[in-house]
Amino acid sequence: MxxxxxxxxxxxxxxxxxxxxxxxxxxxxxxxxxxxxxxxxxxxxxxxWTGKSTLVVEAVAALFDELELPDRGSLQADVSGVVRSFAALLERPETATALMALVAESTRDPVLRDRIRTAIVDRQKRLVLEGRARAQARGELPADEDPAAAARQADLIFDVIAGAVVHRVLVSAEPVDDAWVSAFTGLLVSGLGSLA
Amino acid sequence: MxxxxxxxxxxxxxxxxxxxxxxxxxxxxxxxxxxxxxxxxxxxxxxxWTGKSTLVVEAVAALFDELELPDRGSLQADVSGVVRSFAALLERPETATALMALVAESTRDPVLRDRIRTAIVDRQKRLVLEGRARAQARGELPADEDPAAAARQADLIFDVIAGAVVHRVLVSAEPVDDAWVSAFTGLLVSGLGSLA
Amino acid sequence: MxxxxxxxxxxxxxxxxxxxxxxxxxxxxxxxxxxxxxxxxxxxxxxxWTGKSTLVVEAVAALFDELELPDRGSLQADVSGVVRSFAALLERPETATALMALVAESTRDPVLRDRIRTAIVDRQKRLVLEGRARAQARGELPADEDPAAAARQADLIFDVIAGAVVHRVLVSAEPVDDAWVSAFTGLLVSGLGSLA
Amino acid sequence: MxxxxxxxxxxxxxxxxxxxxxxxxxxxxxxxxxxxxxxxxxxxxxxxWTGKSTLVVEAVAALFDELELPDRGSLQADVSGVVRSFAALLERPETATALMALVAESTRDPVLRDRIRTAIVDRQKRLVLEGRARAQARGELPADEDPAAAARQADLIFDVIAGAVVHRVLVSAEPVDDAWVSAFTGLLVSGLGSLA
DNA sequence: TTCTAATCGAGACGGTACGTCCAGTCTTCAG
DNA sequence: CTGAAGACTGGACGTACCGTCTCGATTAGAA
CATH class of the missing domain: 1.10.10.60 (Homeodomain-like)
Incomplete structure (x- = not known):
């Protein structure tokens, strides 16, 4: 009215x-x-908005939604792709400063934590799920037997990829260059045991 | 006086x-x-101190220096150990809120970034270096040929372990329990390909 | 339309x-x-209305229009009556707070001052004029010779009565009781007698 | 310290x-x-200060303290003098706007009312008391018999003078010129003479 | 009776000031 | 001649009202 x-x-x-x-x-x-x-x-x-935090969540979430994961033909290539595009996003100054601050705030504020998960984190899991499904279709990964186990596995992969890239970019503050991407991708796909 | x-x-x-x-x-x-x-x-x-940030860096750094990595007999066990103790540290409320906030601040303040690296991040790499050396001594990992490549490898492992744990604890906000630790350790040691 | x-x-x-x-x-x-x-x-x-001031002028003016001055038989009694009823009006909380605030505002706003005069002040002069006419009819006061002088005299009496009551009630914040009314009436009537 | x-x-x-x-x-x-x-x-x-009101009370009080009542030789002249100087004070823009607003506020706030009385109103009674004492010394007014009655009388005179001047200046918004001063003084002095 | 234009309620809007809190600096005095 | 106590300037906070502006929904009177 x-x-x-x-x-x-x-x-x-x-x-x-x-x-x-x-x-x-x-x-x-x-x-x-x-x-x-x-x-x-x-x-x-x-x-x-209730304040700075919730405003910034929404402002930043839009940037994350722009991420896409085109099919690059192999698990290795797809992982490389997602690592690179995620790193590119984190290297933007608005994302970097905001994301860590929001996580810091959220350690004291469960409502904010939920907002961040809903608006940002959970929506990016789609990238992992897509990539995993493609790899299974290609036969690079075994098909799911237990759906719960599959979800846990996807969560783990997401923590590893997102965590490693965030740490590299924001904590170590070193470039995510070809060398690092291929080393990380190799490690992820094949494990420590396979390192030269 | x-x-x-x-x-x-x-x-x-x-x-x-x-x-x-x-x-x-x-x-x-x-x-x-x-x-x-x-x-x-x-x-x-x-x-x-120059302000809140530098004061908190020093207050928090002391907590990280208490981390230790006793020899648990195998690469797998050593990785599990470091993951668990790092997670335990991050689950303390003073560490969680402070660390993320400091990283957020440091994206805009190179001096602060250096302080954080010197006082916190770089000192924890010792854990990776120790564990890696032990694994090499045990024959679980090949000996170093190129020292620069070895350093790069250690940095990568550090980013992956620290990043994944931080992401699990602070972003996903899910528990670092036995199941997750063993799944992550397995992934790290053997790679995605080895997942059931 | x-x-x-x-x-x-x-x-x-x-x-x-x-x-x-x-x-x-x-x-x-x-x-x-x-x-x-x-x-x-x-x-x-x-x-x-244009704002708070004009709205309140109109809301309060209605209260002042309810004042009446019945013939009490003598100048002394009529003055007592008007003093008492004016004091009773000013002791009402809506009148007290509003009237002084409007006067304060009006010191900076000639348009508002005119509205107050038109809607409130000038309309109350009728009480003085009535009382004065009765006293003249009774022979208690001399008849008017110069109409301009008569108007000036009425204005003076109005200033003295209204002013003294307002001051007693709102500034001194003491009760307008019988003792005060008769002392004030006595002072005023004796003084009036001496007016040419 | x-x-x-x-x-x-x-x-x-x-x-x-x-x-x-x-x-x-x-x-x-x-x-x-x-x-x-x-x-x-x-x-x-x-x-x-607790806010605008208390700040302004103090700022305005200083102006009132500058009032003085030199001996002009007769009751009539002394009354004229105090009326004129009080009117001059009220015609200053800072006094007029502030005083009425403070009185308006004070109708709702007993603490403020006390502050105004202490800081402004009561201090000006000295002018009445002085003038009255002089008139008594000159034999223009009878000496006090009952001190309580004397205080009541002084309060009344104060209400009449202050009230009439305030009303003339701020409500009627007409000039306090020679004609008005002498008419008012005449009214008051004749009235005073009749007080016991 | 239907049209139609002003008025109605609701409440979002750009502003201004509020009174509080904290940062980081400066001043005073006690030991 | 250091350090606690705390007053200082400065600036952001989140709230409350201001007076204006859309809105869709009445209404009465003109057609």
């Missing part, structure tokens, strides 16, 4: 949030600054 | 910092609160 | 304004609250 | 408050603006 919320404002705010993350990083990003960039009142931000 | 207090004050401040991290988490920890807990003036904190 | 403004809404709004003045006082009265009490949209308020 | 509050800041703040009252009036005066004018942080204001 009343005036509906402006979709244009939503877009402007999320864009402004990403821009502020790039320029200022998580800890110097302020709600007032985002509002000013978006040409919007602070009230409008608080009417839609 | 009060010079001898210096060392005592240091200890009190770092203890207070850890206590505040446990109770409040990174984002709600304030310098004033730490000073009050330590029975010290804010001035004293700023005389010794 | 089209739908006319609702008279019921007008009444509800002015009643709500008076109720809000009683409960909250001038400074905590908000337009939104009045609208809610009246079961009306804020828009409707702003369509009829 | 610690750093004492800055007296210079106090002075700057009160000056800034008066300046802001002149320029903006009570209702548009903001704490942030006063702080900015005084070159001081908002925190400093709130450390010393």
């Amino acid at each position: 009343a005036r509906p919320r402006s979709a244009a404002a939503d877009r402007a705010i999320l864009d402004a949030t990403r821009a502020a993350l790039v320029e200022l990083g998580w800890s110097k990003l302020t709600m007032g600054d985002v509002a000013a960039r978006a040409g919007v009142a602070k009230t409008t931000l608080y009417r839609r | 009060a010079r001898p207090r210096s060392a005592a004050a240091d200890r009190a401040i770092l203890d207070a910092t850890r206590a505040a991290l446990v109770e409040l988490g990174w984002s709600k920890l304030t310098m004033g609160d730490v000073a009050a807990r330590a029975g010290v003036a804010k001035t004293t904190l700023y005389r010794r | 089209a739908r006319p403004r609702s008279a019921a809404a007008d009444r509800a709004i002015l009643d709500a304004t008076r109720a809000a003045l009683v409960e909250l006082g001038w400074s905590k009265l908000t337009m939104g609250d009045v609208a809610a009490r009246a079961g009306v949209a804020k828009t409707t308020l702003y369509r009829r | 610690a750093r004492p509050r800055s007296a210079a800041a106090d002075r700057a703040i009160l000056d800034a408050t008066r300046a802001a009252l002149v320029e903006l009036g009570w209702s548009k005066l903001t704490m942030g603006d006063v702080a900015a004018r005084a070159g001081v942080a908002k925190t400093t204001l709130y450390r010393r």
Whole structure:
């Protein structure tokens, strides 16, 4: 019955949030600054999000949804591909600063943790599931027998790939170059035992 | 006069910092609160550390230095051991909230990144190097030929172990239980190809 | 032409304004609250009044129009009567808080000052004029010679009565009891007698 | 032991408050603006005063303390003098807007009412008491018999003078010129003569 | 009776100020 | 002549109202 919320404002705010993350990083990003960039009142931000954390979750989630995993023909190639594209995403300044800060916040805030999982983490598991299904279709991996075991396995693979890339990029702060990608992919596919 | 207090004050401040991290988490920890807990003036904190980040780096680094890797007799067992003890450390509330927040901050602050690497990250590589050396001694892994390649390999293993555990604990927020540890250890030692 | 403004809404709004003045006082009265009490949209308020001040002027003016001055038989008694009834009005919480606040606002806003004069102040002069005419009819006061001088005299009397009562009630915050009324009336009537 | 509050800041703040009252009036005066004018942080204001009302009471009280009542030789002349100087004070924009607003606020806030009485109202009674004593010394008024009655009488006179002047200046908004002063003084002095 | 235009409620909007909290610096005084 | 106590400037916080602006849903009066 009343005036509906402006979709244009939503877009402007999320864009402004990403821009502020790039320029200022998580800890110097302020709600007032985002509002000013978006040409919007602070009230409008608080009417839609509960605070900085939830706003940034939504702003960053959109970036993760752009990830895709085209079929590269083999398990090895598909793993390489996902590693590279995930690394490229994390090397963007808005993603890096935001993701770790959100995880830090979420250790104290179960509601935020759920939002992050729903909006970001769980949606990326699709990449693992797709790649795994293709490898099974190709015969590179055995078919599932127990669906629960399959889910656990997918979760594990996701933790390993995402964790390793995050650690390489943000903690070790070393480049994800061809050498590292092929070493990691090799390790993942064949294990330590196979290392030269 | 009060010079001898210096060392005592240091200890009190770092203890207070850890206590505040446990109770409040990174984002709600304030310098004033730490000073009050330590029975010290804010001035004293700023005389010794440049701010919250550097103070917390030092307070948390001490916890990581307590990690040890006793010889458990096989590569598989040693990997299990390090995974478990690293997970145990990350499940402590002061470590979890602080580590992610520091990494987030460090994406914008190269000086802080270096401090974190020096005080925390690089010191833990010793665990990987030790374990690797033992495995080579046991004949489970081939001896090094190229020292540079060996270092790269150790870095990779470190990224994979630390990354996967961090991701499991803080992002997926699922328990590091026996099942996960043995699945991860198996994957790491033998690769995806070996999964049932 | 089209739908006319609702008279019921007008009444509800002015009643709500008076109720809000009683409960909250001038400074905590908000337009939104009045609208809610009246079961009306804020828009409707702003369509009829320019803001809080003009709305409250109208809400309060109605109260002043209820004042009456029955003939009590002598100048002394008539003055006592008007003092008492004016004091009773000012002791009502909605009048007290609103009147002074409006006067304060009006020091900066000539348009508001005029509205207050038209809607409230000038209309009460009738009480002085009536009383004065009766006293002249009774021979207690000399008849007017110069009409301009008579008007000036009436204004002075009004300032003295209204001013003294307001000051007693709102500034000194002491009761307008029998003792005070008779002392003030005595002072005023004796003084009046000496006016040319 | 610690750093004492800055007296210079106090002075700057009160000056800034008066300046802001002149320029903006009570209702548009903001704490942030006063702080900015005084070159001081908002925190400093709130450390010393509870809000706008108490700050303005103190800022305005100083102006009232400057009032003086030199001996003009007769009761008539002394009354004229106090009326004129009180009117001159109320015609200053900072006084007018502030005083009425404070009285309005105080109808809802007994603590504020007490502050206003202590800081402003009661201190001005000295003018009445002085003038009365002089008139008694000159034989223009009878000497006190009952001290309580004398106090009541002084309060009444104060209410009449202050009230009439305030009403003339702020409500009627007409000039306090020679004609009005002498008419009012005449009325008052004749009335006073009849007091027991 | 149907059209039609102003009014209605609801509430989102861009703003301004609030009063609080914390950062990091500076001043004072006690030991 | 160091260090606790705490006042200082500065700036972001999240909230409350302001007065304006869409909205769809009544309504009465004109057609």
